[in-house]
Amino acid sequence: MNTFIIALLLQSALQAVNAHYSLSVIKINGKLSGDWQYVRKTDPIANPWYDVLDANAIRCGPNATISADQTETATVLAGDTVTFIVGPSSPYAEYGFYHPGVAYGYLSRAPGDLESYAGDGEWFKIAQLGAINDTQWTIDADKYAMNITIPKATPPGKYLLRAEQIYSYWGTDNQIYLNCAHIEVLGEGVGTPGPMVRFPGAYKPSDRSLNPPDEWVINTRWAEPPLSDRYNLSDYEYLGPPVWRGRLTE
Numbered sequence: 301m302n303t304f305i306i307a308l309l310l311q312s313a314l315q316a317v318n319a320h321y322s323l324s325v326i327k328i329n330g331k332l333s334g335d336w337q338y339v340r341k342t343d344p345i346a347n348p349w350y351d352v353l354d355a356n357a358i359r360c361g362p363n364a365t366i367s368a369d370q371t372e373t374a375t376v377l378a379g380d381t382v383t384f385i386v387g388p389s390s391p392y393a394e395y396g397f398y399h400p401g402v403a404y405g406y407l408s409r410a411p412g413d414l415e416s417y418a419g420d421g422e423w424f425k426i427a428q429l430g431a432i433n434d435t436q437w438t439i440d441a442d443k444y445a446m447n448i449t450i451p452k453a454t455p456p457g458k459y460l461l462r463a464e465q466i467y468s469y470w471g472t473d474n475q476i477y478l479n480c481a482h483i484e485v486l487g488e489g490v491g492t493p494g495p496m497v498r499f500p501g502a503y504k505p506s507d508r509s510l511n512p513p514d515e516w517v518i519n520t521r522w523a524e525p526p527l528s529d530r531y532n533l534s535d536y537e538y539l540g541p542p543v544w545r546g547r548l549t550e
């Protein structure tokens with residue numbers, strides 16, 4: 301094996317271990333934001349995160365609170381969709397979501413200003429993007445964007461919108477790609493969001509999805525096992541609380 305091939309192999313191994321993508325751009329009603337304009341900046345190299353019990357990281361990404369006062373607030377009409385996009389500051393932006401896996405959206409209402417809110421309050425889940433069939437996640441490795449629709453019944457106010465994608469692979473390691481946008485929800489929503497959870501707390505290291513059985517692991521671009529009929533993604537157990545769909549009585 302010549303050194304060129306060894307270098308290539310090494311490079312692809314390094315990329316695979318940490319793909320380092322951030323959801324730093326959002327799109328609302330066709331309007332694309334700047335990089336980190338509405339999303340709390342995180343160190344691109346510190347994404348992914350692994351520890352679901354680390355308060356500094358599991359709310360909005362590692363050290364995201366530090367950039368809270370440099371983050372603008374986007375206005376969104378309840379019922380509209382916010383698209384999170386792998387941004388140009390991601391070291392491997394051209395690959396989009398480098399790794400396939402389940403994605404979630406959560407909201408947490410700021411008690412006052414978003415700029416001074418650490419995300420230590422209550423969160424409710426508004427989206428989960430799981431499998432499209434037994435062998436493929438919605439967020440596959442060739443995707444660049446994920447959609448989160450703000451339920452129409454969401455009460456107006458200032459919220460952190462948390463977008464999270466989790467790549468689980470062999471063993472018990474889970475790469476958590478996580479970013480939060482500042483949004484102000486407009487509209488006439490009078491729903492009562494819930495159930496409420498906190499981060500850390502919503503996920504436990506012992507959760508089955510964080511210790512996935514082989515049939516939930518689609519491992520592309522790194523140590524890819526032969527595609528086989530053992531995959532059974534439709535059977536996946538989502539992390540965290542059920543999705544609040546905005547029904548008034550829920």
Ligand SMILES: *[C@@H]1O[C@H](CO)[C@@H](O)[C@H](O)[C@H]1NC(C)=O
Pocket residue numbers: 343346362363
């Ligand atoms: C968070 O910021 C502190 C201080 O700047 C730094 O020492 C630490 O490495 C950062 N942690 C992460 C996970 O980026």
Ligand SMILES: *[C@@H]1O[C@H](CO)[C@@H](O)[C@H](O)[C@H]1NC(C)=O
Pocket residue numbers: 432433434435436
């Ligand atoms: C799952 O969906 C993908 C994309 O539509 C398709 O290529 C694949 O064949 C499907 N797999 C099964 C088991 O239906």
Ligand SMILES: *[C@@H]1O[C@H](CO)[C@@H](O)[C@H](O)[C@H]1NC(C)=O
Pocket residue numbers: 381383445446447
């Ligand atoms: C997200 O939603 C927009 C608007 O409804 C749609 O045009 C786009 O195709 C969706 N993107 C994804 C990745 O689902």
Ligand SMILES: *[C@@H]1O[C@H](CO)[C@@H](O)[C@H](O)[C@H]1NC(C)=O
Pocket residue numbers: 529530531532535
């Ligand atoms: C997938 O899981 C479901 C529910 O546990 C089960 O009924 C089904 O037989 C499984 N399919 C495969 C191909 O293992």
